[in-house]
Amino acid sequence: MRNSFLFITSLLLILSLVACSNDEEESSDSNEEENERTLEHASGEVTIPENPDHILAPYLEDSLLALGEKPAAQWSIGEDVIDYLQPQLEDVPTIEWDLPLEETLNQDPDLIIFSSPSSIQNGSYEDYESIAPTYVYEDEVSMDWRKQLTQMGEILNKQDEAQDVLADFDDKVEETKATIDESIGDESVAFLWTMGEEFYIFESTRYGAEVLYNEVGLTQPEFVEELEQEEQWNPISMEKLGELDADHVFVIAEENEPGLEILDESSVWQSIPAVENDQVYTMNDPSHWTIDGVLAHEMTLDAVKDALAE
Template sequence: MRNLRDHLLVCFIVLVLAVLTACGNTNPASSTQDSRSDQTAEASDANQASTTTTQQDGAQVNTFKHDFGSIEVPAHPQRIAGLYLEDYLVALGIKPVTQTVIGSFSLKYLQSSIGDLPKVDTSAIDYEAMLAARPDLILLAFPSYANDGNYEKFSSIAPTYVFGADAPDQWREALRTIGELTGKQAEAEKVLQSYDSKVKDAKAKLKAAIGDETVGFVRVRSNKEIRLYGGPGGYVGNVLYTDLGLNPPQIAKDLAWGEDSGMAVISKEIIPEITADHLFITYDEGGKDLAQELINSSIWKSLPAVKNNQTYEVSMDHWMTFGPLAYNKKVDDVLQALVK
């Protein structure tokens, strides 16, 4: 009986050793390889899903950096809202999904293209109206539109690109940037070429018409403020003095000239010093009566340009904005006034 127990014990030990040996002979490399294979398969699945998503989107996504961060934009966004940038969009053949107003002020010269669009008032932004327009890209003309948490609000609606404070002076670069953002680079270059060709022709005509005579520009605001415009940049200076090469009156050089100053608020006492040969005047909405009061004053009537019947009223609507369409209209105004 004891021999039987000993025999069974030996058999049991042999069996255990055999099992342990079999376990010990499992290939660690093979085990690791299996684990790596599983991980590779998972990674491959993840990459495939990402690639599929990109393919399903059906368009390249471009990343653009700006002062408020970076955004990802489809190569050809379809629904674009451009606050105070509608001029650029229309020039590129794009109909925006909203139109900018500032209180009672609207871009009247663009109404044939954007008059039927919902309004977004930048003096009190209605984000619900912006959301309802369903943009897939929002463009803001000035950093002030994005400050105080507004950028985050716009970005919650759609990717939002903010232009720098120098956009009015750097409008050509702004147009090219919008061309890149919207996939309209070629159209942007055509717009610039057309404008530059127009300016070149206009400069020749103006030189022949008025030579070195001086040209000034005054604006009357609804708050009774009188502004004298200079250059070399700004809404007025960019066209009159930089693009068209016209000569400003000395008072504009003295008070409203420099990289940081293309405009000066002046008192009525300064008006007699506006000795320009030619003088443009515009006024804000609500400022017409004030402008007429100035025009009827003896101070105004004493100016050389007034005495020689060389004053010209132009629309504040496109003069106090920027963009290729507005700039083309400004050139047209100058040619109509000065080339007889």
């Protein structure tokens, strides 16, 4: 009788432990499912893991870093990387811009993010999805840096952080506006990028110029306002540059860029108002001028504010 009692007691204890273990597993599975989020994106739906920490997001590193996340590997074309982000990314390995499948697999990511459907070059969406959950931005979201950052906050479950970053940026815009209003008022400003021997004018929808003209409120010279559609972001001739009526000009170029020497030796360039009045400012880090991103635009605002306040 005593042995039977012990057997029954032991059996009940074992069943109780099994039940508790099952409950804990179900609770753990339930919590994991609750923390995962299923998002719609350009290629359908994807379930994002909780707290991904090995992320590949080529050419979206600005938004990642703004939210306190480092990528597992950074965008590159050969040895070229996003220069202005290197203080934060100098210890991060590179991966080719088009995410070759073998390189991607070797990085062992737990989340892959593409900037657009067209950026998937080396395989199908399903190829990448078989490696890790893969999110693909809609073009219209990716191309708007504010929307891009907000969506990155959604992807990483950092919505509040994204809103805080944008609020801080808006504060910087107001500070920049106050400084520039005091230093140059409504004098006109133009932005000229030279690469090689070619020249490009930033119109009011181009990169940081959009923030500077439309948010900070810098005055556009008539030359910029009247650029024809076919002239926007196409190389502009030196003869045409002779019509640039800006009071201030920012020349954006790497040191020793051939275009700088061309400008120095051009009598046409020397005759425009900004040059005659010694109000030309050379910016030798083009990388944050020719990309959209909150960190890039912060650097551009600081560069313009410092130059015009001197």
